[in-house]
Each structure stands twice: as C-alpha cells, then as structure tokens.
Amino acid sequence: MYRKINLKPPIFEMGLKGYLYGKKALEFAKAADIISKKYEISIIFDPQYVDIPKIVEKTESLYIFAQHMDSVEIGRGIGSILPEALKEAGVVGTILNHAERRIKLSEIYRTIKRADDVGLATLVCADSPQEAAAVAQLNPNIVLAEPPQLIGTGKPVGKLLKDFISETINLVKKINPEIIICSGAGIRNADDIKKIIRLGAEATGSTSAILKADDPARKLEEMIKALKEVWLETHPY
Amino acid sequence: MYRKINLKPPIFEMGLKGYLYGKKALEFAKAADIISKKYEISIIFDPQYVDIPKIVEKTESLYIFAQHMDSVEIGRGIGSILPEALKEAGVVGTILNHAERRIKLSEIYRTIKRADDVGLATLVCADSPQEAAAVAQLNPNIVLAEPPQLIGTGKPVGKLLKDFISETINLVKKINPEIIICSGAGIRNADDIKKIIRLGAEATGSTSAILKADDPARKLEEMIKALKEVWLETHPY
C-alpha cells in the first residue's frame, strides 16, 4: 500500500478500457475533471497509455491510473509497462488483475511491491470475497471486488451483489481496515450507485453504461452527483 | 503488410525496451532524430508507450513504433494496446513477437491484419530461419530474425550468424521479396553493423550496446555512420 497519496472515499473509478482514445478521450477527461471538482469527488481515470501524457497535462483533479502495469525492472522487457516510466509520466496508480487482464498471484504480489517502491497506488481486482481477501493479504490500496457474471451486463443490483459486498467487507477489513473497498459490476445509473454505497462500498465505478450513453459526460455527472448525495447520507459526520 | 509507409532499407531499429524513459528517452530521441537526418538513414524508434506522444511531437525523422500491440478491437480489453489509439498518437508501426514478448501464432496473424487495417507497419521477430519463413507467410513489413542465444550477449558475428542470415534470406525472399530482412543479435559496434549488412541483412539494430555506452548518442551515430557506409559499399547503384 502506497501511503503518500491522498486517495480517500468516496471514489469513482472511470475505466476507459479500449472504448475511448485520442482526442475524444482527452475531451472526456476534461469534462470528468470539471465534474470531479464541482462535486469534490475523487475520480480514478485510466486511459490508454499513449493518451496519459496529454490528460495529465490538461486536467487537475483526476487521479490518473494505468490500466495495467508490469513488475519488470529498468532494463530488458520489450512491450512491458515499466513502473518508473508511468511515475515520470504523472500517473499516480495502477489497476491490476482486472477480469479482462488476469495475472498470476506471484505477479500481483511483485507488482504491488514495485508500485510501493516507485510511489504508485494499486487498485487490485478480485472475482469473489475469498479472492478479495487473498488480494488484501498482499496489501494494495484498493480492492475492487465484482461478481464476474455481472460485469458489463447492466443487471440490477440484487441480493447476489448484496451478500457479495457484505462478505467482501467482512473479510478484507478484518485483514486491513485501511484497504478501500470498491465494487460495482453492472452499474447503470444513479440509483445503482446509491444502492452499492448503501451496501457498504467505499468506491464504485462504471465503464460501458457511461461510454455507451448518448452524452457520456452527462451520464458521468449523474453518477458522481448520486455518489456525493449517498455518501453524505450514509456518512453524515 | 501495410503499404502506405515509405520504409526502405537500410533501416536501424533502436529499441528502448525498459532501459530509458521519460526526459532521458526524449533527449535521446532528439539526438537520434538529428543523426537520422544527418546520415539519411531510417531509424525505427520504440519507446515506452507513455513516452510516445512527446517524442512524436519533438522529432521529425524517426519512425516511431510501439514495442508491442494487441489485436483487440475498440471496446473492452483493459490493459490492452489498442491499434487505433497508437495510430492517433502518431505511431507508424509496431514490433511483434520479440524474444522478450512472445505471442501466439494466431495472435501474430490477427495483429498483422489489424495493423494493416488501421494503417500501421509491422516488424515481427523470429528465432530461426524456419520461424522467419512462418512469419513471412503472415505478410509483415519486416521480419527480424535473430538467434536467441546471441541476443544481448555482444558476441562477435560469426559463422552461426552467417548461416542463419543466409537461410533466412533464402526462405523469406522466396515467399515474398518485399519483406525486409532485419537481423542483428549481439551487435556491439560499427564493425558488427558492417558484417551483418555484408551478410545480406537490409536492416539491423541494437539496444544494450548503445544504451549501456558512456555516450549513447555517440555510440548510435557510430553505428548509423557504419550502416550508411556499408550500405553504399554493398548497394553502389
């Protein structure tokens, strides 16, 4: 866990994956930056690597994360994502082990250690409360636990997710209460955001529902506003 | 094979791998750009992804390649290198299947097709003349064939490499004479460059010998100068 970063709940993770890139990614990042400042909500924003420099330069409030990072050291390793290169480019953290980019247990551990050394936060994904607990033993900043059968489906937040989040919180917080719990498979709208946070999640996010919306920036604002409201409601002091 | 690119022998491939990044990579790229123009030699230059935008902006003559690219389509695929994102960032080609980043045969084929569609050149690596011939069947712009036991060793160019290059040329040119033959494992200096080109290679390159030199730009110039000289000697008309 990298500690020299002021990354506090509530957090919204906005993953671009391969949906948006280039100028359109930059325009959307600028809109997200304004929304982040307006609602005072931390947004983790992870574009394609080649789009990182301009987004770093043109935004102020976003937490720019890499979509993935390797544990490789300075030197050999063509095609690898070097931690030091991300750091110098202004990245503040990285996602690891997403359902679309699973990595080996040993690589998760090595990469978290590399991130700590270089000065990068880590958001590590897991498919189940048990895997979230396993990841928690490796001490990342954030654990993102989602039932894989819900990712990208836009299915309503139901009992399955409720039990899933409760168990994840129980297991992870017992290991280390500082680890931030993120969840949110299938988030479609403001209402889903509120349900997720009321279930105890400290962070959430969405990709497809936002990027496939007619007006992605407006959809993002709708969700961030909901996150602000539900957070004040559930954390009144 | 992407045809709308003016990539002609002799070519020098300067791979940064994870040795150089950030400001130092940019400074070195500027030096390489000047050398490329001075000697009128095409240099393929492949930095860390996050360093690509500034190098594209600050150089004129380099052929900026990605160190790797995925065949993924626009949409899902967190952590993947999206061809369209590279293209919009100003990249003109990609390396594939390097000894440090081997990929599946089916992925080599799909990625070459994606590169063709998006408008990117491909330099595909192989360990043996037979694998170079296999790669040639998939129609890349350049085949880089190197004996893996020589990569990074700095061992002198000997009989092993001579037979290796001859056989590679015979096999690949029979399949498609337009494919450019690159070779060069263990290149240490101007002398090695000359030997490789006299063996029939149309392109060569070096990473460790240059980046571990006291003055990398000077070392690069020494090699580029040798490449120019030996090319004029072996291709007099």
Added chain:
Amino acid sequence: MYRKINLKPPIFEMGLKGYLYGKKALEFAKAADIISKKYEISIIFDPQYVDIPKIVEKTESLYIFAQHMDSVEIGRGIGSILPEALKEAGVVGTILNHAERRIKLSEIYRTIKRADDVGLATLVCADSPQEAAAVAQLNPNIVLAEPPQLIGTGKPVGKLLKDFISETINLVKKINPEIIICSGAGIRNADDIKKIIRLGAEATGSTSAILKADDPARKLEEMIKALKEVWLETHPY
C-alpha cells in the same frame, strides 16, 4: 516431420477433449479400434493423459496421440507434458496449437523439433490458410486447418469452408506436398465427411457430434464408413 510412422490418408481424428474419460473412454476406444480395423481407416485417438496407458494396452489399431505436449527437456518443469514420457507410454504423436490450446509460434517450432527427436508425429492446428502455411514452414506431419467460427457449431459445409480448404491445400502443398491436410470444423454426419473429402481434405475428424450422439460408437462407424466410401470414390486407383 517424424517419418518413421506409417500414417497415411485417409485419416480420422477423434478428439476426446474433456468429454470422455476413465472406463467410458476405454470402452469407446475399444469400439473405435474395432471400427478402424473393420474399415481399414487410420484413426487418431487422443484421450486424457491418465487414460492413455490402458487404451494403449487394450487397443491395436488406433494411433494414440496426446492432446498437447510441451517442448520441455528431461528435468525441471512441473506440470509439463514431457515428450519422452509420452513416447515410453506408447503414444505415437501429439496435437499442437488447437483452438482451445493455442501456443506461441516459438513453442510450436520447438515442440515439433522435440517430437521429431523423440519419435512422435505432430498434428498442428491453424485458424486460416495463412496460418496453415506458416505452420507448414515448421514441417509437421499433419496440418489441421479449420475456420474457428465453425468449430463445435455443426453448421453445414458451405462455400466458406470450400474456399478455406482450397486455399489451405494450395498454400501448404506448395511448401511441402508430404504434409497431410486435415480439415473439418462442424462435421455432423456422413454427408459432411463426404463433402470435406471431396473438397480435397486428406483427413477429417469430429468430437462433439460423436460424443453427444445417443450412441457414439455407432455415430463414429457411420462417419468412418462414409470416409472409406468417399475416399475410394475420390481416389479410385
């Protein structure tokens, strides 16, 4: 290409994958063995590794292949499939690079060489005529080329497959006429077998249509009988 094996067209590849194992796999192997002798048709039969010894012992005519093999040498490599262990167990060949088990280009080459050295035949899969040609450069005994979009679908043999097989034959036979051409994605019945062979394939196969049939042995016999008939029809001398 391992030459000390009398593996001649027409050939039927009967892949068990993970559908059938243990006693049921052995019973089915015995039935296949009888069918192979009755129709004098070579059947490549590839069970789960742990089922190989008893099937080798209890059958006479089948060509027992491994479903996959690694290029690993005697020594380290826990969990790997050692060529020498397969050979001593009575296996006569291995499948490589199936759509459900893609491997790296460099590993295909190394494993074919290991098979040649140890004395095992190789049946290497490819997704396209171009990849079949790439594989042919690495000199396996058999190339199995199938359009991946048809595998396991049971869709009728149509124009797509016709063009696919023609192009595969043209490309592969030009490289090495000794390489046997196998094709057959989506084979459902005797009729499909006949169509495939009339298109020029020298070998074919089926898994799901046979193993999901009410009486797999009967379904297999129906296909082998068709293979015999169509082969005599298309190769009258």
Added chain:
Amino acid sequence: MYRKINLKPPIFEMGLKGYLYGKKALEFAKAADIISKKYEISIIFDPQYVDIPKIVEKTESLYIFAQHMDSVEIGRGIGSILPEALKEAGVVGTILNHAERRIKLSEIYRTIKRADDVGLATLVCADSPQEAAAVAQLNPNIVLAEPPQLIGTGKPVGKLLKDFISETINLVKKINPEIIICSGAGIRNADDIKKIIRLGAEATGSTSAILKADDPARKLEEMIKALKEVWLETHPY
C-alpha cells in the same frame, strides 16, 4: 479444503517433475512405497500424468498427486487436465501454482473449488509468507511456501529460511490452523530435513537432491528416516 482424506503431518512431498518417467518412475515409486510403510510417513508422490495409472496400481501407501490440474469442466478444453479424469485414475490430490507452473489468482481459486467438489486434496505453492497467506484465504489442504531464490540450489538452511517459515506459519495458521505448512527449498540431506521441521514446518520435500543422487531410493530413505526422527523429537506426545 477437501476433508475426506487422511493426510496428516509429517508429510514428505516427492516431486518427479520431468526427471523420471516410465519404468524408472514406477521402480522408484515402488521403492518409495516400501519406505513410506517402513517409517509410517505419508509421501505425496507426483509423477508424469501418463505414469499415474501403473503407479496407482502397483503401490499401496503413496498419496499420488497430479503435478498440476485445470479448473476446466467436463466437455471442451483440449490438452487440459480434467479433475474428474484424475479422480477416476486414482489420484488423490494435486499440486497447484508451483514456481515452475505459476497460475492466475482466479484460476487458483476455481481449481481449489473444483478439487473440493470432485474430491481431491490441494497443495498450493507460494513464493513468500504474504502469498502463502493469500493462498490460505482460498482454503487449500496444504500451503507449500518456499523462497524462489533457493529452489533447486541446495543452499544450506539459514536465517533467511528461518524468518520465512516463522512468518508463513504465523500468517497462515491465524487464517486457518487446519492448513498444513510445507516448506523446503534447497533440501539436500537428512540434516536439512531436521532443520526445516525444527523451524515449525509440518511437511517438506525434495526433488533434485534425491533424483540426482547415485542411489535415489537410498537418498529418499535417508530423508524419510530423518523426518521420522525429527518429528518424534519435536512432537513427543
């Protein structure tokens, strides 16, 4: 954790990897079987897959494990190691995530669940106390924690290993005291066995020191005898 298996410390894990196969593996298994009975020590014995049936048939006391297993379900998945096929072949457990065969975190979890369902024990490897704790969250029968820099080296058991084992025991037993702790990188002889057990390990093992010895069966007996003695010494009641 599969509970219907009587697998109790002290345990010796004898991994054949790809060192020994066929007749020689069977002869060595028979010798190990006699040694296991003579000293009443549980030996986990993991041969090449194709050698499993005969070793199951010809031995009585060994716990035959697979060197690796996949989480694949009955059906597709050519080249995969199907849990049900192992079970029917008489295997009683599987090794997972060895340093020579690392797997993804999500695959470790799925495969442990498959093993539980099918009725197989799991011995899961880890590189560090933290990864051992992560694995413990996924509830295997045995965690094998070894510093990777010591595997296969035959370096003496020193302070590094002492701290490593203490921390592993502390972390794992807090999560689940039923999980058996195995350790032993670089075990060369009887003396190393005694040191490892005195440090608190409940199981240990060796491959290269035994299989490279002039008389492997004698070397194994020397280690098993030491394990028996040190266990009685450290667990007197």
